[in-house]
Amino acid sequence: MEVLRTEALTINFGGLKAVDGVDFTIGDEIVGLIGPNGSGKTTFLNLVSGIYQPTSGKIIFQQEDITGAGPDIIRSKGIARTFQTNRLCLNLSVIDNMLLGLYSQQKTTWWQAIFQPAYCRAEIKASIEKCFQVLAHFNAELIKKCYDPITTIPLIDRRRIEIARAIVGEPRLLLLDEPTAGLNAEETIQMIRDIGKIRESNRQISIIIIEHDMSVIARITDRVVVLNAGKKIAEGLFSEVSKDEQVRTAYLGG
Ligand SMILES: Nc1ncnc2c1ncn2[C@@H]1O[C@H](COP(=O)(O)OP(=O)(O)O)[C@@H](O)[C@H]1O
Ligand SMILES: [Mg+2]
Incomplete structure (x- = not known):
């Protein structure tokens, strides 16, 4: 079942297309959003959570077009998030x-x-x-x-x-922006376990997680979407995507 879909989602900051024509979907699953620094991951979450308004494109949440809605409305419809910084x-x-x-x-x-x-x-x-x-x-x-x-x-x-x-307000979709940043190896493992627990206790919650630690991505995501310079360049199982030539070049280039 589809929970969220974006269609050709785009935002320009002056001349920069920080998110550029991104088609994204998530169902009942944990999707990892990965890509080099500055590839548009946080901006994508800012669009989905209503903090930024897209220049063009659409955001559909549980069959409803929520494009243009502000953060309070989006929160009350069931999308919650954490931020990269505390x-x-x-x-x-x-x-x-x-x-x-x-x-x-x-x-x-x-x-x-x-x-x-x-x-x-x-x-x-x-x-x-x-x-x-x-x-x-x-x-x-x-x-x-x-x-x-x-x-x-x-x-x-x-x-x-x-x-x-x-999660206390029981959102349908949870957006996590680098939840393990700054944690040591042992704490990172605890955090992975804690994030896993969220879905064990409540299967009715889908999660988009931004994460730079590929071992975390490999362990907890069902699927990944890769951004580079605002564009989606690959998606699929982490084990497959990590072998993709374009993905490897994007990371090495970054
Ligand atoms: N409010 C903003 N104004 C201008 N440029 C921005 C703004 N927010 C993000 N950007 C730019 O958009 C690009 C993507 O940033 P970001 O989404 O934070 O990347 P990531 O989270 O993938 O590291 C970067 O080049 C960043 O400088
Ligand atoms: Mg970021």
């Missing part, structure tokens, strides 16, 4: 950062918060329980740290919290 609020606690992931789904209005506080409290309580469930599944140790400020949390746990925040 976007947690450092001065907030683990649980407060997690609650931000549910903010767009909260139904309580400011009026109810003042005049129907019980309703508001019940909703927050349910949200906190949901955050605990996700944290517990991901890494039970994190619950013990949930009132600690992010500044005291090591990098790997910050990554876990970012992913947990993205």
Whole structure:
């Protein structure tokens, strides 16, 4: 079943076509998005998550044309993401950062918060329980740290919290931008296991992962798509694509 499709997706920054005519599809699977530095991988995720608007082309999510929708609308339709650089609020606690992931789904209005506080409290309580469930599944140790400020949390746990925040709202599609960047070899293995767990617990989630570590790509993706200078140059199983002449040249050239 198709979850997301892009058709000839293109964005120009001045004279530069950062993403150039990309046809992409993902079903119930983990797709790796690979390519040399500057090949347009992050820009592609920025287009799919509504941060950038395409110059031309289409984005179809669960049969609906979402081209031109902004990040809030896209989030509420079921596409969540993490960023290449840490976007947690450092001065907030683990649980407060997690609650931000549910903010767009909260139904309580400011009026109810003042005049129907019980309703508001019940909703927050349910949200906190949901955050605990996700944290517990991901890494039970994190619950013990949930009132600690992010500044005291090591990098790997910050990554876990970012992913947990993205999935707490039960998205249909998760976009991960270099989740293992900066982690050591052992932490990278833990991160691969954690990402695998997301789909074990919830088969109804598709994942696009950008990753520069090819051993990670080989282990966790069902399929890869290769970008070079904004264009899709190959797709298929990693074992096949990694033998492709054009792909090898793109990497060596980069
Ligand atoms: N907002 C922007 N304005 C101008 N150029 C940009 C912008 N975002 C990305 N680019 C350019 O688009 C190209 C692709 O960048 P990016 O998608 O970040 O690459 P990757 O994630 O594959 O390393 C690069 O040349 C980059 O400099
Ligand atoms: Mg990038």
